[in-house]
Structures are given as structure tokens and as C-alpha cells.
Amino acid sequence: MTISEFTITCAALALCLPVSATADNIDDAIGNSHRAEANRERDGDRHPDQVLEFIGLEQGGAVLDWGSGGGYWAELFAGVAGSDGRVHAQQRAGERFEARKDELTRQFAPFGNIKLLPTENGEPIPLGDASVDVVMLSYIYHHMHYVDGSGEGFPASSRALLGEFLRVLKPGGALIVIEHAAADGSGRAQSGGWHRTPPQMARADITGTGFEFGGDAPEIFLNPDDDLRNNWNDTGLRGNTTSFVHRYVKPR
16 A cells, blocks of 8 residues: 555545544643653654644643653653643563663653552553543554564453553543554554554554544645555664554543
């Protein structure tokens, strides 16, 4: 599939829905002096102004940043949500997290509203039912749509995790998925090997667990030089892939 075909297909399938909700303090969140320098350096390829506008998080909102890593999105959400909001920066529990725990604690402390959330793989998310407004899943889904040995079926472990996202989201809350796009028709193992996911596969997987599709923003991450059939680690496209941005909504 070419880039133009990707865009046309998106429009034809009503994927390009307008999203009007914005946060008044997006610029302040991006310019927040507490942000780590390493995160600021990624702004050029992460397009935080457009992504945050698409998400439309309001002040006082609660966010679960799943697979938060170095806290790129957690720091931005902290600024948008403000002092009355809260951000749960999820990390996979284990030795790697323990080695970084003190560093991350110091990094997030100035924000005042970011809480580290280490979780064991496969365990329930330690948050209450209907307690968050947004779940962020940034460049994680290619690890979910296929796992070793799962073949062409949607992995049960990923289905269970999406069920947990549904549980912790408030009715009307949003799951935001940002992922490197793979060409339509590519299989799970093939696209997983590219560290990508076909957008239509993600949509079928996620709506199949009870979410409603709420639109996307295909113009944010669009690179005409990306053929959607490559491992971006090997082709020099790291930080410059065509990626899809989907919103999924928990039914009210």
C-alpha cells in the first residue's frame, strides 16, 4: 500500500474524524522547564502539540500512560492536567525498573502529579474501576498484536489487557493508540517483525474487545518515503515513520 492509498483508505472508511477538544495550556505543557532535556529533544518527531490537541485532555483529568518509559508523554500530560490532575506512569516491574526507580522519581518529582505505577506482567492494573479519563499506548501495540507462537489470532494476553483498560477508563474515556503503520494485508508475524501494525488490524482487535472507534489523525505522522513494509530500525526511519493515531472510546 502506498502512502496516498493509506490516506485515501482512511478517508473512505471515515477514519479521519474531526476532533475539536483541546487543552488551553498545551503550549505551557510543552514549554514546561521541568521536562527532561532528553524528552524535549524528541519533540521534533513526536509532534506533541498536534497529538495533545487530538487527545483533548482537560485540566484535572487522570491519565494512565502505559509503558511510560522515560516519561515523554507523562511529563506532557502532567502539564496539561495541571495540579488537580494525575498521571500514572506505568512501568513493567522487575530489575530494569528497580534500576531506574530512583532516577525516575527524581525526574518526575517537580511535576507534583506524576505517580510511578510498576505492574507485574499479566496482573490486574492497580487502579480503581472507572478512574481515568485517558489511557495512552504509544508505540506499544506492535508488541500486542502478535506474540511468539500466537499465529494469526489476537493474543489472549493482549485481549485481557485491553479489558483492563476498559475497566479503569471512565465511561466515555479514551484509549489513544500511536503506532508505526504496516501495509494492509500484512500478517501478524510479518508486521510484528517490522515493529509495525496494520491500522485496520488494530481497529478490528480493539473494537472486538468492546471499545468503540472514535476517529484518527492520519496527517500527524505521514512520511511519503515510508513504504510501510520495513523495519524502521534497519532503514533509517526511526522517528520518521508513517504512524497511525487512533482514538477508541469506552461506551457510556
